[in-house]
Amino acid sequence: RAVLRKASALEYKIQRRALRKEDFINYIQYEINLLELIKKRRARIGYSFKKDEIENSILHRVHCLFNRATGKWKEDLQLWLSHVAFCKQWNAKHQLSKVFSSMLAIHPNKPALWIMAAKWEMETQLSSESARHLFLRALRFHPECPKLYQEYFRMELMHAEKQRKEKKEFERAKMDLGEFNYSEEILNGEMARIIYRDAAQKIKGVEFHLAVLSIAKLFDFTQDLQKEILERCGVFSLQTKYADDPLTWDYMARRELELGSLQATEHATKQMKISEMTQREERCCAVFEEAVRAVPTEDMWKCYITFCLERYNRKTNSEELKQKRLERTLSMFNKAHESSLLPEALYKQWLQLLLESNLSEKATEVAEAATKRFSLSVEMWQMRLQVLIQLKSEDVTQCFEEAIKHVKSKDTVTLWTLWVEWSEGTNSKEETEALYQAESVTMKEKYLDWTYRNGGYKKVKRVFTSLCENRPFSLDFFRKMIQIEKEQESCKMLHLREYYERALREFGSTDSDLWLDYVKEELSHPQGKPENCGSIHWRAMKMLQGDLVEDFVSKYTLLQTGHL
Secondary structure, three states, X not given: OHHHHHHHHHHHHXXXXXXXXXXXXXXXXXXXXXXXXXXXXXXXXXXXXXHHHHHHHHHHHXXXXXXXXXXXXXXXXXXXXXXXXXXXXXXXXXXXXXXXXXXXXXXXXXXXXXXXXXXXXXXXXXXXXXXHHHHHHHHHHOOOOHHHHHHHHHHHHHHHHHHHHHHHHHHHOOOOOOOOOOOHHHHOOHHHHHHHHHHHHHOOOHHHHHHHHHXXXXXXXXXXXXXXXXXHHOOOOOOOOOOOOHHHHHHHHXXXXXXXXXXXXXXXXXXXXXXXXXXXXXXXXXXXXXXXXXXXXXXXXXXXXXXXXHHHHOOOOOHHHHHHHHHHHHHHHHHHHXXXXXXXXXXXXXXXXXXXXXXXXXXXXXXXXXXXXXXXXXXXXXXXXXXXXXXXXXXXXXXHHHHHHHOOHHHOHHHHHHXXXXXXXXXXXXXXXXXXXXXXXXXXXXXXXXXXXHHHHHHHHHXXXXXXXXXXXXXXXXXXXXXXXXXXXXXXXXXXXXXXXXHHHHHOOOOHHHHHHHHHHHHHOOOOOHHHHHHHHHHHHHHOOOXXXXXXXXXXXXXXXXXX
């Protein structure tokens, strides 16, 4: 009866003339939860009677709800994706095929959806032909999309690998291959080669070529294809159109790591292996050194330093190798900084490395230099302040004052928060309170919390009254004061009404939950007056805007019936 009553209420909502998306979502979620509950109960008691009749009827209803919702709100991609996820979860393959077809007809401008559909056809339906048709259709809409070409290229190589494995198994079983048509061209990845050549004519930039190359390397029958890609993107000869692209140099340098030792490694000692790895890394760095001279840009230095950090973070039992990597990384950070080509994002990693290495004096210098170069960046100032706080420097207060002067006022909240948190643990209460008073506008809630913890209830009431004289306010500011009042042993409804009324003057038109909480207080508080609920309801109906009115009415009704 409870299920029937709830389902009927949800059904009535979607039969209205003015339909709301939320009603459909709530109905769908309820039915999905019901399905999950039935599934768990069946598993627990081992009962499968009328399984098809019960589950299939609910599944059919959910699909119908999704179809109505996506038909009404066609542009809502999340609805479509939710339907796809539901079909996958309940193995509704036939329905999912229809969903993909409808979704792609309405959203053909999103390459990710074409890739998702093709991947499902290839991996779940095991239909490479259907996947190929989807990719070809997608490329008609997006003829220059690198990601589509990459995934199409990958799919064809996967198909070739699958056929190679099938052929190998048949040959091992000594079966007649006459009825099976295994084309040597497809087995050798010719389809993928055709896709790559077509893409190479339309897509510019070395990034695409290197992405395709990384895919080709996953398959052991693509050596010729890899060679063609390498020749086309010009990593063998720098006198090409991609010589100024940092990715070309990055790939060239990293290739040095892949080149094996000329000596046999089976009987190599630990020291020989360390020496070999050191030589490889030095060859990589030699290429990177040439690169930063030829292409002196932030992106090029970022590639070099990222490589150094990756090598440093690799585990090794050799302290000598670890130390070499650290010295090399710190040196590259310093060179990039001196050239004014170190990206902002890498300063944080540099500072972390310096602090880990106990180079506190150098860390302080770097942090100061970073804030001079990026004086408007909140992150840079925050980073410098954290370094000074960690080192327990005497210049913390001076640095905070300097930061507040440079950073735009709308971005200073993070700095003020860090400042008062530091002050709470370091300075006297008077100094901390002076800070809160200096920036009481944006930190009202935090000021209340600190005052209550350090000064008690009477003081926090005085602070609250004074803070109410200056806007802007946040809803959390009022809720914090309400929470403090409710924590008192002699919690007075008169005070709670004052705080709720103040909050409603500011947020009564945009927050229905605030009105409901007010009603709950009147109903549950020993000094509350339930007869006030009618006037609160009437005022809420007058003040709330748009769909919030209906939301408030439904929750208010549930509250009256004891279901909320």
